[in-house]
Each structure stands twice: as structure tokens, then as C-alpha cells.
Amino acid sequence: MAAMVSTAAPSVAALSPGRVALRRTLRHGSFWAGGGILLVILLAAILAPLLTPHDPTWQDLGKRLVPPVWDTRGSWEHPLGTDQLGRDYLARLIYGGRISLLIGFVTVLISGAIGTALGVAAGYWGGRVDLLINFILTIRLTLPVVLVALVVVALVGNSLTILMLVIGLLLWDRFTIVTRSATQQMASREFIVAAQAIGSSTGRILLKEILPNITGPLIVVASVELAHAILLEAALSFLGLGVQPPLFTWGLMIAEAKNQLFFRPWLIAIPGAALVALIFAINLLGDAVRDVTAPEGRA
Amino acid sequence: MTAPPLLEVRGLRVEIPLPGGTTRPVRRVDFSVAAGETLAIVGESGCGKSLTSLAIMGLLPRAARLTAEAIALGGRSLLGLSEAAWRRLRGERIAMIFQDPMTALDPCYRIGDQMTEVLRQHRPVSAEAARRRALELLGRVGISSPEQRLTQFPHQLSGGLRQRVMIAMALLCEPELIIADEPTTALDVTIQAQILHLLAEIQRDTGIGLILISHDLGVVAGVAHRIAVMYGGEIVEIGERDAILGKPLHPYTEGLMRSIPVPGETRRGETLGFIPGTVSRQAGELTRCGFIDRCPYANARSAAGAVPLSPAPDGRLVRCVLPLDGSGRDAGAWTRLVEGV
Numbered sequence: 001m002a003a004m005v006s007t008a009a010p011s012v013a014a015l016s017p018g019r020v021a022l023r024r025t026l027r028h029g030s031f032w033a034g035g036g037i038l039l040v041i042l043l044a045a046i047l048a049p050l051l052t053p054h055d056p057t058w059q060d061l062g063k064r065l066v067p068p069v070w071d072t073r074g075s076w077e078h079p080l081g082t083d084q085l086g087r088d089y090l091a092r093l094i095y096g097g098r099i100s101l102l103i104g105f106v107t108v109l110i111s112g113a114i115g116t117a118l119g120v121a122a123g124y125w126g127g128r129v130d131l132l133i134n135f136i137l138t139i140r141l142t143l144p145v146v147l148v149a150l151v152v153v154a155l156v157g158n159s160l161t162i163l164m165l166v167i168g169l170l171l172w173d174r175f176t177i178v179t180r181s182a183t184q185q186m187a188s189r190e191f192i193v194a195a196q197a198i199g200s201s202t203g204r205i206l207l208k209e210i211l212p213n214i215t216g217p218l219i220v221v222a223s224v225e226l227a228h229a230i231l232l233e234a235a236l237s238f239l240g241l242g243v244q245p246p247l248f249t250w251g252l253m254i255a256e257a258k259n260q261l262f263f264r265p266w267l268i269a270i271p272g273a274a275l276v277a278l279i280f281a282i283n284l285l286g287d288a289v290r291d292v293t294a295p296e297g298r299a
Numbered sequence: 300m301t302a303p304p305l306l307e308v309r310g311l312r313v314e315i316p317l318p319g320g321t322t323r324p325v326r327r328v329d330f331s332v333a334a335g336e337t338l339a340i341v342g343e344s345g346c347g348k349s350l351t352s353l354a355i356m357g358l359l360p361r362a363a364r365l366t367a368e369a370i371a372l373g374g375r376s377l378l379g380l381s382e383a384a385w386r387r388l389r390g391e392r393i394a395m396i397f398q399d400p401m402t403a404l405d406p407c408y409r410i411g412d413q414m415t416e417v418l419r420q421h422r423p424v425s426a427e428a429a430r431r432r433a434l435e436l437l438g439r440v441g442i443s444s445p446e447q448r449l450t451q452f453p454h455q456l457s458g459g460l461r462q463r464v465m466i467a468m469a470l471l472c473e474p475e476l477i478i479a480d481e482p483t484t485a486l487d488v489t490i491q492a493q494i495l496h497l498l499a500e501i502q503r504d505t506g507i508g509l510i511l512i513s514h515d516l517g518v519v520a521g522v523a524h525r526i527a528v529m530y531g532g533e534i535v536e537i538g539e540r541d542a543i544l545g546k547p548l549h550p551y552t553e554g555l556m557r558s559i560p561v562p563g564e565t566r567r568g569e570t571l572g573f574i575p576g577t578v579s580r581q582a583g584e585l586t587r588c589g590f591i592d593r594c595p596y597a598n599a600r601s602a603a604g605a606v607p608l609s610p611a612p613d614g615r616l617v618r619c620v621l622p623l624d625g626s627g628r629d630a631g632a633w634t635r636l637v638e639g640v
Contacts, residue, residue, distance in 0.1 A: 127361070189402050190398070190399055190402040190403040191402060191403050191404055191405045191406075193358060193397070193403075194395070194397055194403045194404070194465075195405070196356075196358055196389065197356055197358060197389050197390065197394070197395040197397075198389060198390030198394070198417045198420070198468070199385075199386040199387060199388070199389035199390035199391060199420060199421060200386070200420060201386060204420075208416075209405055209407075212405075212407040212408075213405070213406065
């Protein structure tokens with residue numbers, strides 16, 4: 001590693017900062033691994049109709065529980081087999097990933113916005129603001145997420161929008177905790193006082209000095225929370241509180257397959273493996289992005 | 300009637316209420332700075348130098364309470380200004396240079412972006428004009444290849460370069476007053492001299508007022524016109540540089556001077572002068588001389604009451620009960636005090 005750095009150093013000076021950042025990104029192993037897996041899953045979700053001729057909801061009861069192609073009884077017509085109702089499992093996997101990803105990204109946007117706003121406010125102003133936000137945070141932490149989701153779904157009914165809102169409104173706690181302490185560290189740094197000393201307004205300091213300096217931890221939390229939200233949705237769907245048929249996600253596929261666990265394990269293993277791969281990829285990518293965007297790491 | 304000084308500070312006090320009682324880090328500070336003048340504020344850590352400068356900028360920590368008879372810039376009072384008015388003032392009319400250039404620049408922005416942002420916050424100039432002005436000032440503070448520096452991030456610059464950038468940033472809006480809070484403390488000695496020289500040169504060329512805060516009398520000796528020595532939240536001696544450095548009248552100034560090694564006189568192995576003790580905690584009101592615990596000449600009158608600033612024959616002000624012509628001092632007192640520790 002040290003050898004690489006020293007040989008690269010002379011040419012770096014001639015490169016523009018953007019090119020340097022790009023080079024650093026392209027050299028990052030986790031970036032390739034995580035980004036590659038995520039790209040495959042995203043492309044599959046976007047290009048779903050092109051990848052499989054089957055309709056994921058079309059039932060063919062004559063062809064129930066066909067095993068995947070690697071089984072001796074499998075065929076290329078249904079590469080991943082079919083489920084209990086004779087629906088093509090590859091098509092369900094691809095289309096189910098769409099909803100899982102949608103839920104993940106939308107809820108992270110919601111919870112990230114709420115959590116970051118609260119965390120930055122608490123960290124920057126401190127004192128009573130901090131006390132109040134910590135109080136709200138403590139209340140939030142006492143709420144069992146699954147139970148709250150259950151109550152909300154029971155009271156307001158179940159829909160994709162409500163599910164995303166519930167998860168988004170519940171998962172902001174880590175954003176707040178991390179951005180609060182990151183902001184506290186930043187707020188005591190001299191360049192913040194320096195920004196005040198040149199006449200910057202508070203809003204400007206928060207948006208243009210604090211926020212860019214805490215993007216590193218923010219991206220890492222966002223990646224963790226993206227994975228968390230997707231897993232939570234899977235858990236809720238597994239409990240029957242998540243998306244409802246005819247919509248389906250990987251979590252619901254696992255739920256539907258749980259009776260077949262011992263007899264046809266691929267029904268649960270396939271969506272399970274997809275979920276693991278997605279979460280793994282997101283975490284790898286989060287790490288890589290943090291490494292590349294950290295200001296100290298820029299050259 | 301003479302024109303008002305550029306900056307006038309009268310009766311400045313800063314108090315910080317703490318659970319264990321109120322501390323008074325700045326007790327009574329009066330001074331003024333004229334345009335084209337460099338005032339050095341000197342004193343050891345914790346004597347209230349930095350809080351004084353933050354008070355002038357209106358940037359005291361939230362917990363601190365400020366009272367003052369007057370703080371006026373160019374004859375206009377700064378007391379009770381709204382936050383918006385302060386913002387227009389800061390950077391535009393008073394600029395500040397911070398101690399540690401390593402942390403005073405935002406690591407997220409290129410030098411050029413940081414500099415043009417300052418200018419464009421205060422003036423309706425185009426991005427191109429702001430860039431030209433930044434280039435011009437980077438050249439002015441002696442940075443070679445300024446075009447390249449504009450595109451670099453702070454961590455790519457050395458400490459001396461960053462402090463030059465800070466000085467260039469302070470000059471962007473042509474302020475009337477620059478406060479430099481320990482501008483050379485974080486730099487190594489050769490760079491220190493360059494930066495001080497640069498500050499003095501800019502001050503001479505532009506005719507701004509400069510407040511130079513330092514704990515090192517040696518640092519300010521070369522550039523200051525006047526020196527204010529602070530101890531325990533008070534100014535204990537203020538006057539022309541040559542008068543103070545030539546013959547310090549306050550025992551604290553005397554102690555500071557004895558602590559500076561002199562080439563040719565200080566011999567190897569010889570104990571360098573120092574002032575035994577530390578700054579005492581600044582709680583209640585002063586009822587005696589603030590320096591009494593560490594003063595080699597302290598007498599009954601030092602304990603009799605708070606000591607006012609009194610004028611010495613050469614025009615400087617000294618906060619001491621000793622005769623201000625320099626008499627009545629026992630020459631061996633310092634040696635005995637130092638050896639007694």
C-alpha cells in the first residue's frame with residue numbers, strides 16, 4: 001500500500017481534484033464489490049420486464065413447486081422454479097426486489113431528513129434545544145418499532161405509502177444520534193467561529209459549513225439505515241404487517257415459504273440470499289463512499 | 300476636539316456564571332486603537348486576552364455575559380447591535396485571524412471557494428471578480444502560484460501558507476480593524492517571523508488598525524506600536540512599546556521581561572527568570588491587587604484595596620501601588636522569589 005502511494009504521488013499533483021477522487025474510488029475494493037452487487041440488483045429491478053417472460057402474479061396451478069434448474073427435476077423454463085401457486089420464482093424475485101428497494105430508499109429519505117435536522121439542531125445549539133431533542137429521541141427509543149407499526153397498520157389500514165411513512169418516521173433515531181455528536185465536534189472547531197467572524201448567518205453555517213463536514217458519518221448511517229429499513233420491511237411482511245398481496249417483497253416471499261422450509265428449502269433460501277446480498281452490498285458501498293469523500297483523505 | 304479612535308473599549312467586563320459561582324475572566328479592560336496603529340495585548344494563558352477579542356467581535360460563548368461602558372468602532376457603538384447588524388460588520392469592517400490555521404479553514408472547501416464566499420457574502424460581486432480579488436490578495440500575502448492554490452484544499456497547504464491564506468481572507472473586504480489572536484503560536488519560529496513581518500507590512504500599507512494578541516512579549520516587540528499587558532482579566536500596564544520594553548513598571552511586566560532569554564546575556568545552565576505561581580481563580584470582586592500572590596514587591600498597600608490604573612510620568616498607565624518612577628524596588632527580590640520555590 002505504501003509503495004502504491006509513493007509511486008502515485010508525483011503524478012497526483014498534476015491531476016484535478018475530481019480526477020483524483022475518481023481514481024481513489026476506482027481503486028477501492030469495497031466500492032467495486034458493493035457497487036457491483038447493488039448495480040446488478042438495481043438493474044434487475046429496473047429492467048424487470050426484459051429479464052423474464054413470466055408475469056410474477058400469474059398462477060399456473062398445474063406447475064406448483066417446480067424445483068430450480070440445478071435440481072434434476074428443474075427446467076430452464078423456470079430457472080428458479082415456481083412457488084406454491086405455480087408462479088415463476090425468478091420473476092417474483094426480480095419484481096419483489098423493486099418494492100424492497102423502493103421502501104428502503106424512500107424510508108431512508110424520510111428518516112434521514114428528520115433525523116439529520118434534529119441532530120444538527122441539537123448539536124449546534126445545545127442547551128435547551130439539545131435537551132428537548134434528546135427527550136424526543138428517548139421517547140422514540142422506548143417505542144418498540146414492530147409494535148408501533150402493528151398499531152398504526154391496525155388503526156389506519158395497510159398500504160405501501162403507510163408502510164413507508166411508518167418505517168421512515170420510526171427509524172430516524174440513529175441519524176439524530178450520529179449527526180448530533182458529529183455536529184458537536186464540528187461546532188467547536190475554529191473554522192465555525194471563523195465563519196461567524198466573517199459574518200456568515202446561522203443558516204449558512206449549518207448548511208454550508210456543518211452539513212458538508214458531516215457527510216461522511218451521514219453516508220455511513222444512511223447505508224446502515226437503508227439496510228435496516230429493508231430488513232424491517234421484510235420482518236414486518238413476514239409477520240403479515242408489511243405489504244399485502246398482490247404486492248410482494250422479498251420479506252413476503254420468505255413469509256409465504258415458511259411452511260415449506262424443510263421440504264423445499266430453496267423457496268426460503270433464494271429470497272433470503274438475495275436479501276443478504278443486497279444488505280452486504282449496501283454496507284460495502286457505504287464504507288467505500290465514506291473512505292473516498294472524507295476530506296482528510298482527499299489528495 | 301480630536302477624532303474618535305478607530306476602536307474604543309471602556310469598562311469591558313465578561314462574566315461567566317458557573318454552578319460554583321460566577322467567574323470574571325475579564326474584569327476591567329479599557330483601551331483604544333487608532334487607525335494605522337498596532338496594539339499588542341500580551342499576557343499569559345487565562346488572563347482574558349482571547350475573550351476580550353471575542354467580545355469586540357460579538358462572538359462570546361453563549362454562557363458569557365458582557366457589560367461595558369463603551370465599545371465603539373469609528374465612533375459608532377457596538378453595544379446592543381442586532382445579530383444581523385453584527386453579521387454585516389464582521390468580515391466587512393472587523394476581521395479576525397485565528398490562532399490555529401490548521402483548524403480555522405473549512406476542510407471541505409477549496410481555498411478559492413472559501414475566499415470568494417467571504418467576499419460574495421458581503422458584496423454583490425461576480426464570481427469572476429471575486430476570484431480576481433482572491434488571486435490578487437493571495438499574491439499580496441506572498442503566496443507563489445496563487446492560481447494553483449485556489450484549487451487546493453486546506454490540508455494540502457503547510458501551516459505558514461494557511462496562515463497567509465487566513466490573512467488574505469481577512470483583507471478581502473478591506474476591514475478597518477483586524478484582530479489577530481495568537482496568529483503565530485501554531486507556527487514554527489522562522490515562519491513566525493515571516494508572518495509577523497507580513498502583518499506589519501500590510502498594516503503599514505493599508506493603514507488599518509491591528510490588534511495583535513500574544514502570550515509572547517518577544518513576538519510583539521518588533522511590530523507593536525503600543526503594548527497592553529493583561530493579567531487576571533485586567534490591563535496592568537499599557538503604553539508605548541519602547542517605554543514598556545525599556546523599563547517595565549508593573550512587576551508582572553517586569554517578570555515577563557525577565558522570562559525572555561537574551562542572546563549574549565543569558566548563559567547556558569543559568570536559570571531563566573520565571574514568575575512563580577499561577578493565575579488565581581477569578582471569582583468575586585477584587586478587593587486587593589490582583590497580582591499580590593505572585594508579586595515580589597507586594598506590600599501592605601497592595602492588600603488595602605483594588606488598585607486603579609495610574610498615569611506614570613511618561614504617559615503610560617500602570618496598575619500598581621509602587622512609586623511609578625521605578626524607585627522603591629528591591630533588586631534582589633526576583634532572585635529570592637524564584638529561588639524560594
